[in-house]
Structure formats: C-alpha cells, structure tokens
Amino acid sequence: MTAPFLLAEKLERRVGDTQILAGIDLSVQKGEVVGLIGPSGSGKSSLLRCIAGLDPLTGGRVLVEGRTPSPGDGTVGMVFQQFNLWPHLTAQENVALALRLVRKLSRAGAADSARTMLDRVGLLKFADRRPAQLSGGQQQRVAIARTLAMEPRLILFDEPTASLDPELTTEVLDVIRGLAETGMTMLVVSHEMGFVASVASRAVFLDHGRVLVDGPAKAVFRDAEEPRLRRFLATYLQRVAWAPEPEPATGSPVLLETVANPPGEGMPLTSPEAGA
Amino acid sequence: MDWAFIQEALPALLRGAVATVAVSLAGIALGFVAGAAIAAAATSGARGLRAFAMVYISFFRGVPLLVQLLLAYYALPFLGIDIPAIVAAVGTLGLCCAAYMAEILRGGLATVPSGAVEAARLLGLTRAQSFLRIRLPIAARAMRPAIVGEAIMIMKASSLVSMVGILELTRASQALASSTFMPLQSYALCGVIYLVINFVLMAVAWQRRQA
Numbered sequence A: 001m002t003a004p005f006l007l008a009e010k011l012e013r014r015v016g017d018t019q020i021l022a023g024i025d026l027s028v029q030k031g032e033v034v035g036l037i038g039p040s041g042s043g044k045s046s047l048l049r050c051i052a053g054l055d056p057l058t059g060g061r062v063l064v065e066g067r068t069p070s071p072g073d074g075t076v077g078m079v080f081q082q083f084n085l086w087p088h089l090t091a092q093e094n095v096a097l098a099l100r101l102v103r104k105l106s107r108a109g110a111a112d113s114a115r116t117m118l119d120r121v122g123l124l125k126f127a128d129r130r131p132a133q134l135s136g137g138q139q140q141r142v143a144i145a146r147t148l149a150m151e152p153r154l155i156l157f158d159e160p161t162a163s164l165d166p167e168l169t170t171e172v173l174d175v176i177r178g179l180a181e182t183g184m185t186m187l188v189v190s191h192e193m194g195f196v197a198s199v200a201s202r203a204v205f206l207d208h209g210r211v212l213v214d215g216p217a218k219a220v221f222r223d224a225e226e227p228r229l230r231r232f233l234a235t236y237l238q239r240v241a242w243a244p245e246p247e248p249a250t251g252s253p254v255l256l257e258t259v260a261n262p263p264g265e266g267m268p269l270t271s272p273e274a275g276a
Numbered sequence B: 001m002d003w004a005f006i007q008e009a010l011p012a013l014l015r016g017a018v019a020t021v022a023v024s025l026a027g028i029a030l031g032f033v034a035g036a037a038i039a040a041a042a043t044s045g046a047r048g049l050r051a052f053a054m055v056y057i058s059f060f061r062g063v064p065l066l067v068q069l070l071l072a073y074y075a076l077p078f079l080g081i082d083i084p085a086i087v088a089a090v091g092t093l094g095l096c097c098a099a100y101m102a103e104i105l106r107g108g109l110a111t112v113p114s115g116a117v118e119a120a121r122l123l124g125l126t127r128a129q130s131f132l133r134i135r136l137p138i139a140a141r142a143m144r145p146a147i148v149g150e151a152i153m154i155m156k157a158s159s160l161v162s163m164v165g166i167l168e169l170t171r172a173s174q175a176l177a178s179s180t181f182m183p184l185q186s187y188a189l190c191g192v193i194y195l196v197i198n199f200v201l202m203a204v205a206w207q208r209r210q211a
Helices: A044-052 A093-102 A106-118 A136-149 A166-182 A193-199 A217-223 A227-237 B003-042 B046-064 B065-078 B083-109 B114-122 B125-163 B170-179 B181-211
Strands: A006-015 A018-028 A033-037 A059-064 A077-081 A154-157 A185-189 A204-209 A211-218
Touching: A006 A044, A018 A044, A018 A059, A018 A204, A033 A077, A033 A193, A044 A077, A044 A185, A059 A193, A059 A227, A077 A136, A093 A106, A093 A136, A093 B125, A136 A166, A166 A185, A166 A193, A185 A193, A185 A217, A185 B181, A193 A217, A204 A227, A204 B170, A211 A217, A211 B170, B003 B046, B003 B083, B003 B125, B003 B170, B003 B181, B065 B083, B065 B125, B083 B125, B114 B125, B114 B170, B125 B181, B170 B181
Parallel strands: A033 A185, A033 A204, A077 A154, A154 A185
Antiparallel strands: A006 A018, A006 A059, A204 A211
C-alpha cells in the first residue's frame, strides 16, 4: 500500500456553535476521481475549502503528497460554482495572468500557454471575450482552463454545474470527464448523480459533517444500504422522468418539467429498490 | 448682456477660473490620497485606526465645509499654527474630499466578489498583486461615477474658498459685479464657466464608460 496522494485526517471545522466538519477522514490515491455527494449543509463545499486552505480548520490536518498545502503554492487548484472569473479581463487574460505574475512567464509565453489551454476546453475562438460576453458554461470552461494552466497536482470542483442552465451542464461535464481520463486526481462535489456515477471511481456521501458512506461509485449507488443515503438518492430519483415511480399506488405522472438529467447524458443511476 | 461686456469681463473671470481649477484639482488629488489612507484605516484590523477613521469621516462629512474653512483660517492661527490662506483652502477642500473619497473607496472595494479574490489567492497571486490587478480594477468600474460626482462637488464647493480671500472664479465675479454694477451679467457668466468646467469632467466620465 503506497502512501495516499491526499490524506485528510480528522478534519474538524467549527464556526461558533456550528459543527461544519465533524472529524472527516479521507484518503485519495493518485488519479482517483472522488465524487462528494450529500444534502446541502452536509459539509461538502466546506471540505473542499478546507482542503484548499481557503477556510481554516479547527482540527485535523491535510496532506498532499506528504506536505500541508497552502493556498497559492500550486498544489491544489479549485473550480468554483460561481466561476469566479475576473470580469475586467478577457478569457485569455484570465488564464494568462497567474502564468505571468506567479510562473513569471513572459507576456508572449503566457499568452501562448493561455491560448493552448483555451483550445483544450474548446474556447480558442472566444479568447478575446470578457466573461460577461460568454455563456455560463463557457465561463466555467475558462475557469477550468485557468486552473489547469497552473498545473495543480489536485483539482477540487465545487458544484461546477450548479449555477448553469441544464442544457449548458453537458459541455462542462464533458471537459471534466476528459480531464478524468488524463489521470488527474480530482474531488468533485456535484448534484449531477448520473455524472458522479459515470465519472467518479469513488463516491463519498457526507451528512452533518461526517462521512457516512465511502466506496466504489457503482457500489455506493447500486447498493445504497445506508438509510440516509437511500433517502437522499430517492429525492433525485423522484425528479427523474425515467425513474421507476416510487409509489406505484398513487400512479401520479412524473413531471417532465423537473427532469434533472436529460436522458442520454451520463448513465442513469441504478435505483435503490423503491419501497424495499 | 452685450458682447463688449463679455470681452471686458472674460480675462479676469478666466484668471479666476484657472485658480478655481487649480485649487480644486489640488484638493481632489489630496482628497484621493488621504481618502485612500482613511479607507485603509477604516478597514484595518486595529481598533484605534478604525475609530480614528470613523471620527474623521463623521467630522468632515458632518460639519459644513464653509465652517471647516473658517476654522482652518481663523482657529489654527489662534493655536499658534499660522498657515497661508491658499494652504488652508486647499488643505480643507482636500481633507473634506478625503472623507467622501474614503467612503467611495471602501464601498467600491466591498462590491468586489470575494470569489474573485479567492481565485487569485489559490492561483498564487500575492496580496499586493491581488489588490492591484484584481480588486482595484474591479472596484474602479463601480466607483467611477461616484468619483466623478465627488470631483464635480469639489469643483463647485471651491467657490467657498473665496471666503478666506482666495481670488478664484466666484470671488472674481463678485469683484466684477461691484466694479461694473452688472451683477446679473457677472454671475450669469460665472455660472456658465462653472458649467463648462464641470461639463469637461462629465465628458471624461462618459468617454470612459464607452471604452
């Protein structure tokens, strides 16, 4: 057994009387893609922010390749729900700025690298646009390019598609899927269960700041023995048009307006046997 | 108002206008620098600095500028601090402007989304880089209208420094009015010149908005 790539030990974060993370242990091997799922307020985003060093821990420690990462040391990259692009800079400048200021590349060298990265996420032709002139999905892809350009060892995705219209999520998820295939180590917080089921090698279910379930993604979704995980997954299934109806007796038609995942995008997750 | 009057009056008024612009720009420049310092104090971690900034802002926003001018001109010499009228005028305008600028800067920086700063931090930008390259430019867009507004206010408020004997545009018009016995024409011309000066300021702001 090799030493884990990312090791989080007994992470605790408490703000006032609120326990946000209540002793989280997590170890991730290089190249693993871990999907973090759980109800809102369960601590998923806080966990990512603590690993990145954006929020202080009140207990425990984080090691990446044996060292405690600090924000800005290039170890950990993060992609945010709100993209967090810089509105006064073009897409290319957003990607190039840190290359120039932090990596000390020349202006031309940074511009070249930035264009290569934008090409990788399919946005080279929008290099000179400002964020306000891009769709949400395009903005998120620029944000991913900006993170990738700095060649982080580990990338954290904090609900990368949660503020996108459903038809724009696919382009972002495809970029993340492509990244997973290159062997990048990633932690992905997402409510796109189909995406987590198909891309993540491992799924971790958090509730009230604790890890309740941690295992291979397929097993976590298929077996789902933990009662709270079952309830959590069931709320998703109820919103999916092609899901088996949870209460056949009521016979209520499933509303098409509330489709969470368009069919054909990602794999449908296996249902926990309804009513069992 | 006939053309002969304008020809006769204009040179003196324009000299006054130059003084108005000079005093105002000096005041605005001082206001910007001092305002940045006050804004830094207002948002600093030290309680003493924050309290100082609060008292400063309250005083200069709460006491009429004219009273501040008279205090600087009459009260400071009484305390043994003798300053020339022009220093009292520019200093008071600038320190008063600083109180407003501090609030504009503080408010503008507060509008910068924390996520933009967090992204900069994670990508490795230093605090200074993040401030100069990210926070300030984003805030500048939000602050520009308020800063131009403040500059226009100072340009107009500079008419008050005539009270401490500075011969600027308003004072020049008063002199003209009493020497020609044509107050209506004198002050109308004075008003037009103020309008032209401030129109230039507004035009600068409009042009920048389109850019």
